[in-house]
Amino acid sequence: MLSYIMLGSNDIPASDKFYTALLAPLGYEKAELGADKVVFSLPDVPDRYNGPGAVYITKPFNGEAATVGNGSMTAFRTTSKEKVEELHAAGLLAGGTDDGGPGFRDIYGDDFYVAYLRDPLGNKVALFCTLNR
CATH class of the missing domain: 3.10.180.10 (2,3-Dihydroxybiphenyl 1,2-Dioxygenase, domain 1)
Structure with missing residues (x-):
């Protein structure tokens, strides 16, 4: 079972705006917003951060720039x-x-x-x- 996905971002506020526009109408709630990440989760899931269905938008943990996954x-x-x-x-x-x-x-x-x-x-x-x- 898929638990969560993580997508890299170099601009958390821009990504937050984009994913809020897509995910809020699908029933996702913002579980957390910080300088380095925003997390969306489904409301009836026992573990908001590990899903199933959680979506992380985050700056890469290694401190390098986020890049697009070709084929992802x-x-x-x-x-x-x-x-x-x-x-x-x-x-x-x-x-x-x-x-x-x-x-x-x-x-x-x-x-x-x-x-x-x-x-x-x-x-x-x-x-x-x-x-x-």
Whole structure:
């Protein structure tokens, strides 16, 4: 079982704004905000910091600059096409960049509706739902 993910950031306030715009509408709560990290968790999880489902946005522990993981992507499931579209727009307004607007991707099957963003550092984020066309 996946417990938590960690994404690097060189600008915690910018990343906080971006991930708050995406995660708050999905039910995540901000568990902690500090100079070096922000943690989001789901409200009904017994261990807010170890998940399951916790999302850490943090400066790297080794003190070096955070960099994008080539080939890495974090995906968040939503409940509808409308929610995918809403969150994609919110992410753009919160400092993200478009990496593939909302739509079906035939390569993934007939029921996969997805949008892609890059966070302020450039990490790839997917917002998706599954449904029948």
